[in-house]
Amino acid sequence: MSDMTNTAITTFTIGELAQEFDTTTRAIRFYEDQGLISPAREGQKRIYSPADRITIKLIMRGKRLGFSLAESKELIDLYNAEDGNRMQHVRVLEQVNASRERLLQQKADIEIMLLELEEHENRIQADMKKP
Amino acid sequence: MSDMTNTAITTFTIGELAQEFDTTTRAIRFYEDQGLISPAREGQKRIYSPADRITIKLIMRGKRLGFSLAESKELIDLYNAEDGNRMQHVRVLEQVNASRERLLQQKADIEIMLLELEEHENRIQADMKKP
DNA sequence: CCCCTAGTTTACGTTAACGTAAAGGTAATG
């Protein structure tokens, strides 16, 4: 154990997170560069908190859905905006709705593509029994 | 009417399709360059068939889901592979399953993000009533 | 005949999201 004074806070190294999310340390540093995460430092070394880890998880999920890093950053900033006055709140709610609509559109696209895949699969399987 | 000998086949110009799919002629020509479509020609001019139009629709849907053009091309080739022997069929079915799994993963990601958005929205709306 | 619109090719420019290489610091380990 490295430090008994620590109150048992789980932290992660950049290598651990890279492995867990099947990415590279270069990528994770790049996300920091773009302002999506700001891990603590212990000397030179980056120390990632559970919250940082969640943020990376969100980034990866965004990537799977074709979100750009800029878009993911918007979402992250959205969730991190604790200090809201009413003006901010309204804008945040608008952003939430915009994101929701995008996701629903994607969901609809997925349903269509799944149906088309199934149709195609059926045609092929029918084709395999015939000649 | 341009030609009475034509048997009433609907065709499209590149400009029409660019408008319909809210993109540019440059983009559509690029897709051709990458081998995703091969429109007919009338002299120099590209003439797009309904099938070409469907292909472009598929490309656009793919883009909304974060598919690269290479990935969309795979799907298009998948659908266009009418001339299948059994070897081909097996590979096609594998491809279909791979695509399906990807889409299901995306769908799961979307459900999670929708839930998170809703949670966040609730927190904010609760926050707006308090102080 | 001139202009306008819509098409064409060719080619260089641009942005995002890292990859890759170089050069170095640090801590444990044989």
Added chain:
DNA sequence: CATTACCTTTACGTTAACGTAAACTAGGGG
């Protein structure tokens, strides 16, 4: 004490997906 395993910064390279500009053609209108 030298090696190994991770970490660091800096910086140039790369790929995808077009954007943008230049220069040209073809057809219809006034």
